[in-house]
Amino acid sequence: MGHKLLVVEDDAATATYIAKGMTEEGFSVDHADNGRDGLFLATDGAYDAIVLDRMLPGMDGMAVLAALRAAGIETPVIILSALGTPDDRVAGLTAGSDDYLTKPFAFAELLARVRLLMRKRGPGPAVITTLSCDDLEMDLLSRKVRRSGKPVELQPREFRLLEYLLRHVDQVVTRTMLLEGVWDYHFDPGTNVIDVHISRLRRKIDDGADHPLLHTVRGAGYRLGSSA
Secondary structure, eight states: OOOEEEEEOSOHHHHHHHHHHHHHTTOEEEEESSHHHHHHHHTTOOOSEEEEESSOSSSOHHHHHHHHHHTTOOOOEEEEESOOSHHHHHHHHHTTOSEEEESSOOHHHHHHHHHHHHHHHOOOSOOOOEEEETTEEEETTTTEEEETTEEEOOOHHHHHHHHHHHTTTTSOBOHHHHHHHTSOOSSOOSSSHHHHHHHHHHHHHHTTSSSOOEEEETTTEEEESSOO
16 A cells, blocks of 8 residues: 655645656645645544645644644654745754755655655555566666567666556556656647657567557557557
């Protein structure tokens, strides 16, 4: 079972950005867009970590944190804030947060900090190091790919594309999902970059194989799976 994360953030774009990334990393994510709802959810005590914005409507993040600690809830909390002076950080940590991250932030850093806090709290589920679909295997540590035991040489972007597809096996992924998840574009540049990379990837993993794995779903997107 995956970890549960609570995101208390009133900015919709930031909350969506965090929730999307964490969900792709295997987390179950709940979201509250104000302090009072965040406190209500957090007092359930079922979360492995809480990402808490400092400036919230209804009840600010520092007040939420104080109420949690006063109630004896020790769930690890990372404060997010645009206030990044040393005094601001000290205030957040003194109030009972376990970490303090200033905005703007990189998702990779937030993810690393959340995982570090959970490691300190106790062992979690085993970290996934391999992905597979049928006879296609990807080793995330060595960054090697094999199909029927034979090595498949991929360029970095092709590797990232295949990794995304392997994390969504048997699901239809749209162009928008690929642009955001693989290219970090939050808009369609109007080019055929996806088509070109899909075509190259299909040749590398499907040519000479007993059956194709990468399928085009007309009008919808693409799907990686053993059946058409």
